[in-house]
Amino acid sequence: MTPHLQPQAITDYVHGALPPAQDALAYAHIHVCGSCRAEVELERALTDLLREDAAREEREFPSLIKAAVWQTIRDAKPTPLARLKAFLRPAIAVPVATALLVGALILGPVGHLARGPVPTIDASFYLDEHDAQQAPNPLAERTTPLQPLETGYDQSASDIPDVAAQEAVATSGGIDVVH
């Protein structure tokens, strides 16, 4: 014979909560074990008693609960979102939007004047700057020409543009470049 059912297992068995394999074992055991069968019957009797008592005590749903629920909902304070939605309904939102628009139109130029004169930049600044940047030789405006360095460095192979040397020669009337 299989071992006796534990009290917890009897509760589970009565409530149909045992896994199938254990349930089958419990079922088989109860049929051959008088004491376990008695325990199971006692548990079932308690369940029957509880259900009978509940059926006897069963009550109808009081209609006043329904009314009270609706009253509570009506009386409840609306959520901030609901308040915002209520505020934004057309009857209020349209006049408010119109007033804001009119206000912006009236106050717009005044606001502009209140900010004072807008600082300006003279056009010559841009012209001069562009002129300086676009000049083929940025050093062309120098009044003193570049002096060649007597280092024996071969300038023909250097990266210094020939244009600079040519212009320097042209403006100074000719300087012998030491090669």
Add this chain to the structure above:
Amino acid sequence: MGASRGPIEPPSPERTAFLERAMEQYGKATYNFAYRLTGNEADARDLTQDAFVRVYRAWRSFVPGTSFLSWIYRIVTNLYRDELRRRKGRYEEEIPEDNAPQEFGGERPLAVTPIDDYVERQLSEPLSRSLALLAPEQRQVVVLADIEEFSYQEIAEIMGCSIGTVRSRLHRARALLRRLLHQQRQQQQR
């Protein structure tokens, strides 16, 4: 009870219809469940009312296709638990721990709230009196398992605990209930 406090969104046709249908179909079951938990009509009414206000407020969180009864019982259970905590704070009464064995200590009843004390004095039926003497969590699990016939899994979801807790709570509650019934019958026979 507290669910009626706080902000609420204005009625919409879908929401209104949802609540109307919920009260129509599940009002009686919810009220009876609340009555079995609280043991008296006044608290059961308050609890049911708060539960349906909560249904209205949180109607979008209900998943269609799932059990509405489980959902609203979970709401009722949570509200009842909150209420007990609130009363515990107010009356500084002791509420037994979930898994602590509830031993019936002679003259001192296990019912700990004023409501339970009242119920304990008023009820004449041994079973109702014994149920009222259980700790609230134990009473809930007995009602859900034996009267409402929910599975352990469903009870665990409703009560927000593990299946293991449901098993142990139910076993202890029933063992205590049997002992209480036995004691009361012995007292009646004397």
